[in-house]
Amino acid sequence: GEDVEQSLFLSVREGDSSVINCTYTDSSSTYLYWYKQEPGAGLQLLTYIFSNMDMKQDQRLTVLLNKKDKHLSLRIADTQTGDSAIYFCAERKRTGGSYIPTFGRGTSLIVHP
Amino acid sequence: DAGVIQSPRHEVTEMGQEVTLRCKPISGHNSLFWYRQTMMRGLELLIYFNNNVPIDDSGMPEDRFSAKMPNASFSTLKIQPSEPRDSAVYFCASSQDGDNEQFFGPGTRLTVL
Numbered sequence: 001g002e003d004v005e006q007s008l009f010l011s012v013r014e015g016d017s018s019v020i021n022c023t024y025t026d027s028s029s030t031y032l033y034w035y036k037q038e039p040g041a042g043l044q045l046l047t048y049i050f051s052n053m054d055m056k057q058d059q060r061l062t063v064l065l066n067k068k069d070k071h072l073s074l075r076i077a078d079t080q081t082g083d084s085a086i087y088f089c090a091e092r093k094r095t096g097g098s099y100i101p102t103f104g105r106g107t108s109l110i111v112h113p
Numbered sequence: 114d115a116g117v118i119q120s121p122r123h124e125v126t127e128m129g130q131e132v133t134l135r136c137k138p139i140s141g142h143n144s145l146f147w148y149r150q151t152m153m154r155g156l157e158l159l160i161y162f163n164n165n166v167p168i169d170d171s172g173m174p175e176d177r178f179s180a181k182m183p184n185a186s187f188s189t190l191k192i193q194p195s196e197p198r199d200s201a202v203y204f205c206a207s208s209q210d211g212d213n214e215q216f217f218g219p220g221t222r223l224t225v226l
Contacts, residue, residue, distance in 0.1 A: 042217025105155030
């Protein structure tokens with residue numbers, strides 16, 4: 001199986017909350033990230049959370065971390081059409097002797113009026 | 114800073130031709146990553162460099178793919194010979210040390226006919 005798993009699609013109505021879920025494999029990961037990819041562009045870091053935290057809030061974004069279940073979620077409050085994008089979960093993982101982010105396949109968030 | 118620069122932005126070529134993708138990382142960053150993104154396979158890490166040295170190339174699909182980083186400000190990804198299944202968006206990203214925030218370029222959309 002893949003290291004980082006996410007559902008591929010999520011559709012929400014404008015103004016509702018969106019919750020994007022992710023599971024990861026390495027319980028020793030110290031950082032977990034959410035990246036956003038807008039159409040036709042590269043990925044951009046949206047937010048991150050240290051593994052010693054349960055929650056991080058940043059304006060409309062809330063990140064929840066359940067280390068026991070290796071589950072990460074991103075909640076977007078009052079979702080807007082501009083939030084339509086692909087959201088990637090990533091865990092900091094040892095690869096080739098170094099620690100680098102390992103990305104999931106991404107969740108396409110579709111916001112409709 | 115102009116961010117990560119990739120060229121060309123679009124490339125259309127015929128099967129069997131050599132393709133060279135180019136990347137200029139952000140000045141001062143010492144880690145560089147090449148990714149491939151397709152609908153079927155999502156975002157795949159192909160290879161990453163640290164201080165111009167390839168650290169992990171286990172994601173390179175086959176011998177037709179090669180990557181170089183002759184200096185801190187330039188990297189190439191070459192496909193020779195190209196095949197239709199290589200059609201994808203190829204991203205370059207850089208970071209200050211491997212496990213910090215990655216900054217992605219706009220990508221090169223490759224179409225192999």
